[in-house]
Amino acid sequence: MxxxxxxxxxxxxxxxxxxxxxxxxxxxxxxxxxxxxxxxxxxxxxxxxxxxxxxxxxxxxxxxxxxxxxxxxxxxxxxxxxxxxxxxxxxxxxxxxxxxxxxxxxxxxxxxxxxxxxxxxxxxxxxxxxxxxxxxxxxxxxxxxxxxxxxxxxxxxxxxxxxxxxxxxxYGVPQSVADFGMGEIFPHDADMDDLNGVSFTKGCYVGQEVVSRVHHRGTARKRFVSVTSKTPLPDPGTAIETGGKAIGALGSSTRTGDGFKGLALLRLDKAGAALEKGASITCGQESVAIELPGWARFGWPAQETAAD
Missing domain, CATH: 3.30.1360.120 (Probable tRNA modification gtpase trme; domain 1)
Incomplete structure (x- = not known):
């Protein structure tokens, strides 16, 4: 050693x-x-x-x-x-x-x-x-x-x-109970497709038709992404907002080095549009930055696809 x-x-x-x-x-x-x-x-x-x-x-x-x-x-x-x-x-x-x-x-x-x-x-x-x-x-x-x-x-x-x-x-890896409740979200929301948690080739299993449809149509609208802040992040469930409108909610968070990092389940289109515009993104009363985990294969949708 x-x-x-x-x-x-x-x-x-x-x-x-x-x-x-x-x-x-x-x-x-x-x-x-x-x-x-x-x-x-x-x-x-x-x-x-x-x-x-x-x-x-x-x-x-x-x-x-x-x-x-x-x-x-x-x-x-x-x-x-x-x-x-x-x-x-x-x-x-x-x-x-x-x-x-x-x-x-x-x-x-x-x-x-x-x-x-x-x-x-x-x-x-x-x-x-x-x-x-x-x-x-x-x-x-x-x-x-x-x-x-x-x-x-x-x-x-x-x-x-x-x-x-x-x-x-x-590393931006969500975990059940800490970041989301059971029966609330789909595998794509929890990034399970990018974390080797879903097979799209093995055949049928419970709920397979819905998961396969989301995957092949590319219709996953929400994803867990990383959130960083210079100040402590608030409690899980606190809204992530831009322009006075919620685009998602915070999950678990921790101190990392000289800052703080957490996970948040966000609407990708709305979050991507905020990044394109350089708009302020907040959690509670504090400004935060959002980014994709390094292992993610998904990306931010184009700004023009964002829904009101």
Missing amino acids: KFIKGVAVNQPVFAVLDNRGLLHVSGEQAHSFLQNLVTCDVDQVAATGAGFGALLTPQGKIQFDFLVVKTAEGYLLDTPAPLVADLKKRLTFYKLRAKVALDDVTGSTQVVAVWRGKADGADGVHVIEDPRFEALGQRLYGPAETIEALLAQGGAKDAGIEGYERHRIG
């Missing part, structure tokens, strides 16, 4: 994500069961070890989102901890006579994020690269004692959940 003025370069940083829960889907039909329900291609998850996906409402809105992790017996669904029981209940509704077992393993399996470096594997620990965006780092799943020893051996530094939130928000 190299050091510059006492600071380790590429020293792994980690956070125990006790705000995440885990549902294990196992059984001889676990693969086909999930493949027919979720937005991501479970064939690809089986091949690569991990994926990002969601279970949608029939109307195409995000009901639950999760990382999907391949295990020897099936798949782990890594989702916000408060939603595990509801996710299990919803999947049980779809289960019918399928040979599938659904087990909440939150208490026995720890979830840890590692970034700025790599963690090695160990017996009983699943190590994956975050399938949404490479710079987010790794996720580790396993017994707390084993992971603790593994990270200590690698010299990793504990940044806590707040450190992980700075990391996530800094």
